[in-house]
Amino acid sequence: MSVYPPLRLSAPSRTDAVVVDTPVVLAPMAGITNRAFRQLCAEQGAGLYVCEMLTSRGIVIQDRKTQKMLGFAPNEVVRSVQTYGVDPEMVARATHVLCDQYGVNHVDLNFGCPVPKVTRKGGGGALPWKQDRFRAILRAVVKAADSYGVPVTMKTRKGIDDDHLYYLDAGRIAQQEGVAAICLHARTVGGAYSGQADWDAITRLVEHVDIPVLGNGDIWEASDAMRMMAQTGAAGVEVGRGCLGRPWLFRDLADAFAGRETQHKPTLGEVAAMVRRHGELLAEIMGEKYGLTDLRKHMAWYFKGFPVGGDLRHQLAMISDFETFDALLAQLDHEAPFPEMELGKPRGRQGTPRAKVILPYGWYDDTNGLDLELDEDDAAGSGG
Numbered sequence: 001m002s003v004y005p006p007l008r009l010s011a012p013s014r015t016d017a018v019v020v021d022t023p024v025v026l027a028p029m030a031g032i033t034n035r036a037f038r039q040l041c042a043e044q045g046a047g048l049y050v051c052e053m054l055t056s057r058g059i060v061i062q063d064r065k066t067q068k069m070l071g072f073a074p075n076e077v078v079r080s081v082q083t084y085g086v087d088p089e090m091v092a093r094a095t096h097v098l099c100d101q102y103g104v105n106h107v108d109l110n111f112g113c114p115v116p117k118v119t120r121k122g123g124g125g126a127l128p129w130k131q132d133r134f135r136a137i138l139r140a141v142v143k144a145a146d147s148y149g150v151p152v153t154m155k156t157r158k159g160i161d162d163d164h165l166y167y168l169d170a171g172r173i174a175q176q177e178g179v180a181a182i183c184l185h186a187r188t189v190g191g192a193y194s195g196q197a198d199w200d201a202i203t204r205l206v207e208h209v210d211i212p213v214l215g216n217g218d219i220w221e222a223s224d225a226m227r228m229m230a231q232t233g234a235a236g237v238e239v240g241r242g243c244l245g246r247p248w249l250f251r252d253l254a255d256a257f258a259g260r261e262t263q264h265k266p267t268l269g270e271v272a273a274m275v276r277r278h279g280e281l282l283a284e285i286m287g288e289k290y291g292l293t294d295l296r297k298h299m300a301w302y303f304k305g306f307p308v309g310g311d312l313r314h315q316l317a318m319i320s321d322f323e324t325f326d327a328l329l330a331q332l333d334h335e336a337p338f339p340e341m342e343l344g345k346p347r348g349r350q351g352t353p354r355a356k357v358i359l360p361y362g363w364y365d366d367t368n369g370l371d372l373e374l375d376e377d378d379a380a381g382s383g384g
Contacts, residue, residue: 003257003258003259004023004229004236004257005023005235006019006020006021006022006023007019007020007023007025007048007181007212007214007235007236008020008212009106009151009153009180009181009212010151010180011142011145011146011148011149011150011151011152011178011180012142012146012178013146013149014146014149014151017105017106017149017150017151017180018048018078018105018106018151020046020047020048020078020236021046022045022046022047022253022254022257022258023047023214023235023236023237023257024045024046024047024048024225024236024237024238024239024250024253024254024257025047025048025049025050025183025214025236025237025238025239026038026041026047026048026049026050026238026239026240026243026250027050027155027183027216027238027239027240028050028051028052028053028082028108028110029052029240029241030052030053031052031297032052032244033049033050033051033052034051034052034069034282034285034294035051035071035072035073035076035281035285036073036278036281036282036284036285036291037247037278037281038050038051038073038076039073039074039075039076039281040247040274040277040278040281041243041247041250042073042075042076042250043075043247044247044248044249044250044251044254045250045251045252045253045254045255046250046254047250047253047254048078048080048106049076049080050080050081050082050106050108051069051070051072051080051081051082052069052082053082053083053084053110053113054066054069054070054081054082054083054084054094055083055084055085055376056083056084056085056087056090056091056093056094056376057085057090057094057376059083059094059097059098060090060093060094060097070098070102071285072102073281078105078106079102079103079104079105079106080104080105080106080107080108081098081102081104081106081107081108082107082108082109082110082155083095083098083107083108083109083110084109084110084111084113084118084123084124084376085123085137085376086121086122086123086127086133086137086374086375086376087137087374087375087376088133088136088137088139088140088141089140090376091109091137091140091141092140092141092143092144093144095107095141095144095145095150095152096144096147099144099145099147099148099150100148104150105150106150106151106153107141107145107150107151107152107153108152108153108154108155108183109137109138109141109152109153109154109155110124110154110155111124111125111127111128111134111154111155111156111157111170112124112125112155112156112157112185112189113125114157114189114190114192114354114357116358119189119357119358119359120358120359120360121360121374121375121376122359122360122363122369122372122374123374123376124189125156125157125160125188125189125357126160126189126357126359126360126363127369128156128159128166128167128169128170129159129160129164129166129363129364129367129369130363130367130368130369130370130372131166131169131173131367131368131369132367132368132369132370133369133370133372133374134170134173134369135173135176135177136370138152138154138173138174138177138178138179139177139178142177142178142179146178151180151181152178152179152180153179153180153181153182153183154170154174154179154182154183155182155183155184155185155216155238156170156182156183156184156185157184157185157186157187157188157189157191158184158185158186158187158188158191158198158201159188159189160188160189160190160357160359161188161189161190161191161357162188162190164364165188167184167201167205168204168205168208170182171184171205171208171209171211171213172208172209174209174211175209175210175211179211180211180212181211181212181213181214181235182205182209182211182212182213182214183213183214183215183216183238184201184202184205184213184214184215184216185197185216185217185238186198186199186201186202186215186216186217186218187217189354189357190353190354190356190357191353191354192351192352192353192354193241193348193349193350193351194350194351194352194353195353196218197216197217197218198217199215199217199218199228199231199232200232202215202228202232202234203231203232203233206232206233206234206235207233212235212236213232213234213235214234214235214236214237214238215228215229215232215234215236215237215238216237216238216239216240218346219237219239219242220242220343220344220345220346220347221242221249221252221263221343221344222249222252222253222255222256222263223256223263224242224344225237225239225253225256225257226256237253239253240348241346241347241348241349242347244298244301244347244348245298245300245301245302245303245304245347246301246302246347247274247278248264248266248274251264252264265337265338265340266338267334267335267336267337267338268303268306268307268308268332268333268334268335268336268337268338269332269334269335269336271302271303271306272329272332272334274302275295275298275299275302275329276325276326276329278295278298279291279292279295279322279325282294282295283322288320288321288322289320289321292319292320292321292322292325293319293320295319296316296317296318296319299313299316299317300313300317301347301348303316304339304342304347305338305339305341305342306332306336306338306339307333307336308332312328312331312332315328316328360372360374
């Protein structure tokens with residue numbers, strides 16, 4: 001049992017629609033948090049596991065790629081989906097589809113994506129700057145989801161850049177419109193994934209609103225989550241890049257939130273078993289060839305810091321069948337201990353701050369945007 005209170009996500013008409021006993025959320029990551037990865041993480045520990053971001057337009061028009069991404073694992077008791085859009089009616093229609101046709105129990109709205117193809121259309125992390133459109137989307141989606149008793153949460157950033165911060169206004173509006181909780185990635189859109197997350201901003205948002213606030217940014221180990229909780233007063237944490245190649249981080253987090261000071265440091269053999277399990281789950285969804293092809297991008301994360309030779313790493317990154325995969329895994333030193341020097345280190349994309357965020361023309365002129373003609377990215381597909 002967690003030493004922290006459960007995370008309670010309530011729709012306006014229903015109390016405790018979703019209760020997350022261990023207040024940990026797997027952050028949606030494009031191309032990563034598919035059904036297989038979510039199942040793998042859920043097998044490790046308690047929490048809420050969110051499907052990778054889907055465009056509202058893709059959901060409404062029943063785009064084939066989007067439909068494939070809307071599969072759920074047997075252990076996903078709470079079906080959780082993140083979507084984004086720039087048109088209130090379209091996002092509300094997508095919410096109806098998610099709740100009615102797919103039995104989704106929790107809808108998360110993305111107002112934090114920094115990808116240029118999203119922000120240039122006024123979506124993702126650009127949108128909260130236009131407060132009237134932001135409010136209209138929240139109001140429409142909360143109303144749509146509430147008809148099914150489904151809570152709506154949102155994820156955002158501090159602002160577009162340090163000169164255009166919006167997170168406190170966004171939190172206030174979200175609370176007024178019935179949003180169940182808000183997750184703050186404590187960087188700006190321009191900051192992308194670079195530098196150090198500003199946890200003080202999470203503290204300020206916690207003090208500013210009465211709804212639960214989840215903290216996101218720079219959680220590489222379970223101890224980081226505990227520090228964030230203690231420092232900011234957040235109601236929970238959302239973990240993204242820290243679990244890349246490390247699904248067992250959710251086991252560490254479950255232990256930490258339960259008051260057990262343990263940290264799992266798997267041997268290379270245990271990691272090999274984990275990556276093999278990951279491949280099996282992907283193959284169930286995509287078939288052997290395409291499933292193992294999708295697994296290739298995870299190899300560097302899984303084996304980071306371990307004594308795996310360059311040639312073997314290269315071959316692991318080229319697998320397409322289990323016979324070859326198993327033969328390569330057998331060559332690993334299964335007794336090799338976890339590389340201690342990797343603890344606490346950033347994982348995944350980092351990069352540098354962006355000199356300029358790509359936005360629609362005149363975006364900074366004012367905070368009104370309902371009269372603008374905006375549309376999602378021309379591609380109907382999803383994934384962020």
